Each structure stands twice: as structure tokens, then as C-alpha cells.
Amino acid sequence: MRYTALAMALATLLSATAANADQNTGASGDKTPPASPPPASSDAITHHTVVVDGKTLPYSATAGTITLKDSKGNPTARMFYVGYTLDGVSDKANRPVTFLYNGGPGSSTIWLRMGSFGPKRVVVGDGEPTSGPPFQLVDNQYTLLDKTDLVFVDAVGTGFSRIVKGEGKDFYGVDPDIRAFAQFVQSYITQNNRWNSPKFLFGESYGTPRTCGLVDYLWNEGIQTNGIILLSSVLNFAEFTGGDGNDENFVEYLPTEAAIAWYHHKVPNRPGNIATFLGPVKQFAMGEYKDVLYEGSWAPAAQRDDAIRKLHAYTGLSEQFIRDADLRVQPGEFEKQLLHTSGKITGRLDGRFLGYDETPTGEFPDYDPADVSFSGAYTAAFNDYVRNELDYHTELNYYPTNYPEVGNNWDIDHKFNGNDFPIADLMPDLKDAMSQNPHLKVFSAAGYYDMATPFFGTDYLLAHLGIDPALQKNIRYGYYESGHMVYLHVPALALFKNDLASFYDWAR
Numbered sequence: 001m002r003y004t005a006l007a008m009a010l011a012t013l014l015s016a017t018a019a020n021a022d023q024n025t026g027a028s029g030d031k032t033p034p035a036s037p038p039p040a041s042s043d044a045i046t047h048h049t050v051v052v053d054g055k056t057l058p059y060s061a062t063a064g065t066i067t068l069k070d071s072k073g074n075p076t077a078r079m080f081y082v083g084y085t086l087d088g089v090s091d092k093a094n095r096p097v098t099f100l101y102n103g104g105p106g107s108s109t110i111w112l113r114m115g116s117f118g119p120k121r122v123v124v125g126d127g128e129p130t131s132g133p134p135f136q137l138v139d140n141q142y143t144l145l146d147k148t149d150l151v152f153v154d155a156v157g158t159g160f161s162r163i164v165k166g167e168g169k170d171f172y173g174v175d176p177d178i179r180a181f182a183q184f185v186q187s188y189i190t191q192n193n194r195w196n197s198p199k200f201l202f203g204e205s206y207g208t209p210r211t212c213g214l215v216d217y218l219w220n221e222g223i224q225t226n227g228i229i230l231l232s233s234v235l236n237f238a239e240f241t242g243g244d245g246n247d248e249n250f251v252e253y254l255p256t257e258a259a260i261a262w263y264h265h266k267v268p269n270r271p272g273n274i275a276t277f278l279g280p281v282k283q284f285a286m287g288e289y290k291d292v293l294y295e296g297s298w299a300p301a302a303q304r305d306d307a308i309r310k311l312h313a314y315t316g317l318s319e320q321f322i323r324d325a326d327l328r329v330q331p332g333e334f335e336k337q338l339l340h341t342s343g344k345i346t347g348r349l350d351g352r353f354l355g356y357d358e359t360p361t362g363e364f365p366d367y368d369p370a371d372v373s374f375s376g377a378y379t380a381a382f383n384d385y386v387r388n389e390l391d392y393h394t395e396l397n398y399y400p401t402n403y404p405e406v407g408n409n410w411d412i413d414h415k416f417n418g419n420d421f422p423i424a425d426l427m428p429d430l431k432d433a434m435s436q437n438p439h440l441k442v443f444s445a446a447g448y449y450d451m452a453t454p455f456f457g458t459d460y461l462l463a464h465l466g467i468d469p470a471l472q473k474n475i476r477y478g479y480y481e482s483g484h485m486v487y488l489h490v491p492a493l494a495l496f497k498n499d500l501a502s503f504y505d506w507a508r
Contacts, residue, residue, distance in 0.1 A: 040065050040078055041394040047087070048389075050119040050139050052146045058087040059119060059145055063392035065160070066187045068180060077171060079184050080160035082390065083151040083192075084119055096148035096198040096226070096504060099185055101155065103206025105177070106407030108159035110382050110400050112204055113152040116487040117144040117497065120389075122381040124374040126489055127352035135377045137385055142490075142497040147504045148200060151188060156180055157406040160396050173411030174424045178213040185218060198226045198508050205453065205484065208233040212426035213414070215440070216433040225433075227441040227507030229500065232450055232484045233458040236425040237412060247293035250328050252457035254285045257334050258314040259448040260351030263481075266316030266338060274448060274481060281314050282456060293327060331451050332364035345369060350483025351449035370483060375400070431465050434474060441507035442475045445496060447482040455479060476503060 043064025049056050062085070065078040089095045100117075102109045114122045114137075121140035124130040144150060154161040156171040163171060171180055189195050203211035208230040215225050234240065240249070258281045261267045262274055271277045292299045292307045307327060312319045315329070317337055322329065329337075335346045336357070343360065347353035347370030355369025379400050386392050401407075414424040417432070434440050444462060446455035462475060478499045482489035486496055 040067070041392065041396075044390055044392040046389070046391050048119065050141075050143055050145060052141060052143060055146070057119075057145055060085050060087055061119075061390055063386055063390040066184050066191070067164070068156075068183050068187075070166075075164045076166050077156045077163050077180065078161060079153060079156060079180070081151055081153045081184075081188075082113060082118075082386070083149065083188075084145055085149045085192075086145060092193060093196040094198075096200055096508065097151060097189070097194050098144070098148045098200040098202050098229075099151045099153055099181075099188075100202040100204075101153045101181070101207045101210065102204050103208070103210070104155070104158070104401065104403065104407055105172070105206050105410045106155075106158060106403040106405070107206070107401050108154045108161075108399060109152045110154075110159065110378050110398075111485060112202070114378050114382050114385070115485060116493070117142065117500075118150060118152065119143045119145055120385065121487075122377050124377050124488060127350070129353075129369075129373040130377045133376075133380055135381045137381050142493050144497065144500060144504075147501055148198075153181070153184060155406070158399050158402050160394060160398055162396065168405065168409050169411065172406050172409045174209070174213065174414040174426075176411075177210060178217050181210065181214050182217045182221060182223075185214075186221065186223065189223075199223070200227045200229065200504070200507070201225060202229040202231070204231040206234070207231075209235055209237075209424060209426040212430040212433070216429040219433050219437055224437060225440060227443065227503065229443045229445065229503070230458075231445045231486065232447065232453045233444060233461075234453050235427050235430065235458070235461050237423045238425060239457055239461065247290070247328065249457075250293060251285050251290050252460055253331055253334075253451075253454045254289060254311075254314070255281050255456040256351070256448065256451060256454040257329070257331075260334075260346055260451070261314070261316040261338060263352055263449060264316075264339065264346070268313055268316075275479070278448070284310055284314070285456065289327075330364070335365050335451060336363065346451075347371070347373075347449075347483065348451045349485065350447065350488060351451055352483060352489075374488065427461060427465055431467050434465070434467050434471050438471060438474070440474060441503065443478065443500065443503045444475060445478040445480070445486060445499075447480050447484060447486045447492070449482060450484040452484045476506075 043062055046061050048061060049058050062083040065080050067075050068077045070076050100109060100112050102111050119140055120137055123136040123138055155177060156163060170176055201211045201215055211228050211230060212235060215228050218225060255278050259274060259278060262270060262277050289307055292303055308319050308322050311322045321337060335348060338346055343357050344354045345357050345365040348368040350370035353370035353373055358366040383398055412424045414421040416428050444458055446458055448455060478496060480486045480492035480496060482492035487493040
């Protein structure tokens with residue numbers, strides 16, 4: 001096979017900072033958490049204000065841990081979180097609470113916490129590398145705090161979250177991870193009197209399959225969720241398996257490749273509006289392109305030639321390269337070839353970012369220019385923020401990512417209602433949750449320039465959930481001129497905030 005994307009999905013695909021995993025982990029300390037972590041640090045509560053739409057919002061920030069326990073009541077792990085709650089709220093039953101988390105598996109939630117909708121935001125390069133320290137932390141006028149309280153949670157083995165008693169296999173896998181987050185949610189709403197509050201789940205990257213499993217698990221535990229936000233989704237790992245004879249991947253990636261070529265002015269007769277440009281690209285992908293791929297060597301020469309001409313027009317790649325690739329350009333090959341003549345590669349997490357090609361004669365990029373552009377800023381800014389502004393003190397090192405310990409030992413097996421999925425497929429969980437709770441609302445958000453989780457693949461899967469047609473109306477979509485981490489592009493962050501503000505009003 002030319003394409004073995006399942007291994008890539010597990011090792012590098014789903015994290016917000018996958019390609020730089022070892023560097024990020026090393027920047028914050030040892031790669032493997034200590035076998036016996038020190039006693040839990042005291043929770044820290046501080047008070048702040050942020051201005052949103054001209055209105056000053058007073059809020060409290062709680063940095064602390066919730067202890068998970070086994071069936072006998074023995075502590076098994078501590079999950080670190082930072083919760084932001086609006087002050088002066090007397091009726092918590094009318095105040096939503098949202099649980100947010102990144103993915104990996106093996107990533108902390110530093111990226112969402114410090115870049116998206118919390119009351120603070122790290123300033124990083126927009127489509128270009130971030131300059132060195134000191135990094136700038138600013139009040140976030142796009143925070144969702146005006147709509148919901150926010151609880152940013154680190155998965156076990158990441159951030160300050162640690163195993164207390166047990167083994168990695170008790171937490172590092174699709175199903176044990178879902179159970180851990182479910183226990184966290186239940187403990188949080190119990191300890192903070194939020195059982196009757198509207199509840200939302202917000203997952204990015206691998207956080208999206210976690211969300212699909214978690215919303216269904218909570219439903220079966222008697223905890224009803226109002227809405228879920230899926231950012232940069234992968235709902236079925238089989239979507240990324242690829243391989244000779246499996247052409248679905250190429251169809252799903254084409255609109256993203258076309259979007260990146262459009263952004264870098266590499267398409268002939270470039271229209272001014274990306275949505276207008278992508279309309280016929282998607283039609284071609286699901287029509288003529290899919291047909292010629294599926295026909296393989298049976299496709300008539302004239303049909304292949306026409307498809308090659310259109311692929312050139314949409315992606316900017318040469319007709320000869322497309323022909324040599326048998327019309328099947330790997331994602332990594334696209335990142336390498338689009339600007340090959342200028343000695344540059346395009347980003348994987350965000351195709352707007354460019355980097356120098358370290359090995360011009362190689363087949364695939366040596367690194368992700370997007371990933372390496374912002375990781376240091378997030379790591380340094382959070383470590384300073386949590387200790388100084390949030391006043392949380394611990395002997396532990398903060399792990400932005402911990403792939404050697406968590407990701408490399410992840411059990412992708414998923415069991416659903418007695419079924420066993422050797423490659424994690426969380427679509428049945430989402431179908432189950434939406435069918436049994438017809439009030440559940442879903443917001444699917446995606447960046448046009450995301451080569452890790454292509455937006456058209458998510459659209460395809462959500463269209464194939466198998467739910468009743470009436471329930472498809474419970475899904476809303478948002479598309480943004482950004483990448484995997486939509487919030488890296490501030491205009492996209494602003495639009496995303498507006499879309500979510502409407503979503504919260506609709507889903508309550």
C-alpha cells in the first residue's frame with residue numbers, strides 16, 4: 001500500500017500538535033508521568049473580569065482537580081481542569097455549562113483553553129510562525145463566557161492529570177477514556193450543583209469521537225445533554241485507513257486540497273470567493289472524480305484525461321504529476337508538491353502555513369509548518385498563566401502532550417451495545433444519542449485548510465449517520481477560512497463565536 005493512514009491517525013493525525021509531540025512534551029518535563037504522583041494540590045480560585053460586546057463580565061476561575069474513583073471508592077486518577085464561571089448568577093438552572101477538551105489521544109486541552117473561547121487568549125502568528133518570548137496573553141473578547149460557563153479538562157496522563165492507582169490500560173483507550181470523562185462530568189455537576197443546568201460538550205480533533213461516545217454514555221447514565229460541538233472531526237477511524245483499492249479518502253480530501261491551492265493563488269482563473277470556488281469542486285469530487293476512481297483501470301482514457309484536467313484546475317498540481325499518481329495524490333504528497341518549485345511545503349494542521357522543505361527530493365514533508373509555529377507560545381503562556389494569574393501551584397510538570405505514554409499505548413477497540421469495533425467507529429454512539437434524545441443539537445465546525453481532518457469527510461459521515469431525516473435538522477454546520485485549530489485565525493474565531501452564540505440559544 002502507498003497509504004497507511006490508520007497508523008498516522010493514531011500517532012499524528014488527531015492531536016492539535018501532533019507532529020511536534022516529542023518536542024512539546026520535552027519542553028514541559030519528563031515524557032512519562034511519575035508512578036506515584038505527589039498529593040493533590042489545593043484548588044485555586046481567583047476572580048477576574050473580561051469585556052464582551054462592551055459589557056464587563058465578572059467571573060471566577062477555578063484551577064484544580066477532580067479525583068476519579070473505582071467501584072469501591074478508591075482513588076484511581078486525578079483530572080485537572082480550569083473552570084470559568086460567571087459571578088452573580090443566582091439561578092444556575094438557567095446557566096449553561098460546557099465541558100471542553102482536545103484530543104490526541106495524548107493531548108492536553110491547553111490549545112482550546114488558551115486559544116479559543118476562554119476569557120484569555122494567547123496571541124500567535126496568523127498563518128505564519130510566532131515570534132519568540134515573551135508571548136502575549138490578552139483578554140479574549142470572543143469568549144463564550146457570556147453564553148455559558150466553561151470547564152476545560154485535561155485527559156488522564158496529560159496536563160496535570162495523573163494516574164493515582166492502576167495502569168495505563170485503565171485509562172488509555174477509547175472506552176476507558178469515555179468512562180473517565182463521564183465520571184468527571186458527573187462529579188463536577190454534583191460538586192458544583194449543576195445537575196439541572198443546560199449541558200454542552202465541546203471536543204476538538206480526537207475530542208470529537210470522545211464526544212460522540214461521551215454524550216451517549218452520559219445519556220445512559222441519566223445525564224441529558226443539550227448540545228455538542230464537534231470541531232475538526234474524525235468520527236470513524238476507518239475513514240482514514242486508505243490503502244490500494246480504497247478511494248474514499250481521495251474524494252474527501254479533494255475539496256480541502258483545492259481550498260489550500262486557492263488560498264496560495266495556485267489555481268487557474270481563481271475566483272474571489274472560496275465558497276463559490278468549492279461548490280463545483282465538491283460536485284466533481286462526488287461525481288466524475290469518484291466515478292473514475294472507482295472504475296480504476298476500466299475507466300475510458302477520455303474520461304481519465306478529463307478528470308486529470310479538472311484536478312489540475314482545482315489543485316494547481318501539474319497534469320503530469322496527477323497522471324503519474326494515477327489520479328490519487330496522497331495528502332502528504334500534496335503538501336510537498338503544491339509549492340515545490342519555490343522550495344516550500346504547506347502545513348498539515350493548517351495549509352495556510354508554509355515551511356522550508358528540508359528534503360526537496362523526498363516524497364513527503366519532514367515536519368508540519370503549522371504545528372511548529374505556535375506550540376512554544378501556548379506552552380510557555382499557559383505555564384506562566386496557571387501559576388501566576390490563576391495562582392495554582394503544584395510539583396508536577398505540565399504535559400501539553402504525552403504521546404509516548406498515552407498515544408503509543410492507546411487501545412482503539414470500541415464496544416458499543418454489545419458490538420465490538422476493532423477500528424473505533426463512534427457514529428453508532430452519535431446515532432444512538434440523537435435518536436433516543438431528539439432534542440440533542442449538534443454543531444459541526446471545520447476549517448477549509450485542515451489537512452488532518454478534511455471538512456468534506458465530516459460532511460460525508462454526518463450525512464451517513466442513518467438517523468431519521470427529521471433529525472438531520474438538528475445538525476448545524478460552520479465552515480471557516482482557517483485550519484484544524486479554527487481559532488488561530490482571529491476573523492474565523494469571531495465568526496465561530498457568532499455561530500456558537502446562535503447555537504446555544506437554539507439548543508437550550
